[in-house]
Amino acid sequence: MFFPLLNVPELLETYGVIEFYWLTTDSLGHIMGPKLYEASIRRFDCYFGNLVKKLNLDEVNIILYCDHGMSFGRFINADQGKEIERIVGNDLKVFIHPNVYLKDPDKKDKIARDIVLKSEIDFTFYRESPHRVVGYSDQGKMIFEEKEEKICYLFEGEDVFGYYGSGYNGEWLTALDWLSQTRDSRFPGVPPNIYHLLSNERVGDIVIIINPPKIPIFWLRYPGNHAGLVNTDLMMPILLKGPQLEHLYEREEMWLHNLYTSIPELNFENLEPAREKNSFSLWGSGYGEPNSGFKMSLSPAYRWNFAFRYHDDIYRSWFEYDLYSSYLMRLWTGAGLQYNGQNLDALVQARLQIDLGKIQLNYGGQFTQGGWEINTKKVVYQINDQLALEWLIPNGFGMSFSW
Numbered sequence: 001m002f003f004p005l006l007n008v009p010e011l012l013e014t015y016g017v018i019e020f021y022w023l024t025t026d027s028l029g030h031i032m033g034p035k036l037y038e039a040s041i042r043r044f045d046c047y048f049g050n051l052v053k054k055l056n057l058d059e060v061n062i063i064l065y066c067d068h069g070m071s072f073g074r075f076i077n078a079d080q081g082k083e084i085e086r087i088v089g090n091d092l093k094v095f096i097h098p099n100v101y102l103k104d105p106d107k108k109d110k111i112a113r114d115i116v117l118k119s120e121i122d123f124t125f126y127r128e129s130p131h132r133v134v135g136y137s138d139q140g141k142m143i144f145e146e147k148e149e150k151i152c153y154l155f156e157g158e159d160v161f162g163y164y165g166s167g168y169n170g171e172w173l174t175a176l177d178w179l180s181q182t183r184d185s186r187f188p189g190v191p192p193n194i195y196h197l198l199s200n201e202r203v204g205d206i207v208i209i210i211n212p213p214k215i216p217i218f219w220l221r222y223p224g225n226h227a228g229l230v231n232t233d234l235m236m237p238i239l240l241k242g243p244q245l246e247h248l249y250e251r252e253e254m255w256l257h258n259l260y261t262s263i264p265e266l267n268f269e270n271l272e273p274a275r276e277k278n279s280f281s282l283w284g285s286g287y288g289e290p291n292s293g294f295k296m297s298l299s300p301a302y303r304w305n306f307a308f309r310y311h312d313d314i315y316r317s318w319f320e321y322d323l324y325s326s327y328l329m330r331l332w333t334g335a336g337l338q339y340n341g342q343n344l345d346a347l348v349q350a351r352l353q354i355d356l357g358k359i360q361l362n363y364g365g366q367f368t369q370g371g372w373e374i375n376t377k378k379v380v381y382q383i384n385d386q387l388a389l390e391w392l393i394p395n396g397f398g399m400s401f402s403w
Contacts, residue, residue, distance in 0.1 A: 003328055003356050003357075004020075005020060005022075005047050005051050006047075006356075007355055008020060008051055010358075015271045015273075016271055025037060030222040037224060057241065061243065062239075062241045062242055064238070064240075065239070069232045069233050070224050070233075071215075071228065071230065071232040072213075072224045073213030073215050074214065075216075075217050076120040076121075076214045077120060080208065080216055080217060083115075084115065088115075091104060099204025099207060100204045100205060100208060108206050109128070109134070113136045117138055120210070121209070122137060122211045122214070122228070123135055123136065123229070124207065125197075125206070127198045132146075133194060133195050139157055139160050140158045142154075142155050142161075144194060144195045150172035150174055150177075151174075151175070152170055152191075153170070154170065161190060162187070163185065163187075175189070175192035175196075178191055178192050179192075179253050180252070183235070183253045187231070189234070193234075209228060209229055238256070238259065244263065248263075276302060277402040278297060278403050279402045280296050280400065280401050281390055282295075282398050283392055283396045291311075291312075291396040292396070295308070304319070304322075305320045305332070306318075307319075307320065313340065315338070315340075316347065318336025318349045319335065320332045320349055321334055328356075329354045329355070331350075333349065334349045335347065338368055345369050346368065347367065348368075349366050351363070358382040359379065360380040362377070362379075364376040385402065387399065387400075
């Protein structure tokens with residue numbers, strides 16, 4: 001992901017807002033464990049440092065965050081799916097982790113209690129009424145009640161979250177208040193998190209939770225996971241830099257799902273440019289066989305080009321469309337006509353464009369009645385927004401002008 005990340009400055013000029021997802025750290029943490037997980041973070045830090053060197057930090061806003069944490073530990077002794085089937089029995093409709101769907105939802109209180117008492121599953125939660133969520137652990141009962149967008153937490157037995165021992169005393173708190181008060185707890189922000197999860201119409205009749213150091217068993221035995229309610233699963237840093245983010249600098253905590261709405265200037269609408277750049281290029285022989293020609297490319301809309309090219313006494317014109325785009329490449333396909341002085345043929349065009357910062361590689365060809373022919377092998381070096389040098393492999397050299 002080195003080159004895609006380094007392409008971000010050029011993509012920012014086109015789209016204005018870029019969201020780049022560094023996937024490898026999460027995958028390595030799940031599959032390989034903490035050593036390669038941490039190595040991936042260090043690798044990202046190196047690549048990100050090279051990216052920052054290419055940015056004007058007085059004009060660019062940077063937000064760096066994770067979507068969740070990662071915990072490591074030991075697998076539970078029995079597959080949670082098999083445990084649910086064993087405990088729930090014929091009352092089970094289907095189990096899709098962490099959701100338990102029952103044939104008879106009226107039995108969810110007893111079944112929720114049985115699951116935590118007869119397995120290694122730590123917590124179960126279910127919605128008892130429109131404004132009340134009930135949970136169980138093997139140490140007691142948890143109750144979350146909602147009123148006027150505020151939630152209070154009650155318990156019977158033992159306070160497994162430890163909130164009351166840390167200064168909470170049954171107050172009605174907003175979601176942000178809960179996060180502020182419990183951010184240093186092992187179980188940060190659980191009441192609003194679980195309450196709103198249970199408000200989803202597709203959620204199970206019962207939701208199960210397995211907390212680290214115990215790790216759920218899925219079809220692959222992952223040494224790392226984030227299926228629990230503990231701080232290492234849920235908490236992450238948010239790093240901010242930029243003129244439009246200064247109002248967030250003093251914040252000590254926030255819910256991640258409120259991050260973008262906390263930035264009034266951030267808008268993901270209408271990010272596409274009006275069209276591609278128009279261009280005109282011409283080239284001549286460097287050595288060996290003659291190799292001269294020119295090409296005009298005009299764009300009526302974003303991801304569309306109309307091109308006309310003369311080379312080796314052959315005239316070609318075609319429309320092409322950007323069928324697939326990524327941070328690194330674009331795949332153009334299209335159709336048109338070819339005239340060689342004697343015959344007029346239809347053609348199908350395909351071109352792979354790979355962007356490596358200021359260097360662009362193009363490789364493509366066409367299919368006509370004469371078969372498949374490679375017609376593009378080109379390296380482009382972008383001098384500035386309007387001017388570029390071109391090398392048509394093997395012996396063509398030229399320039400292109402864009403607007």
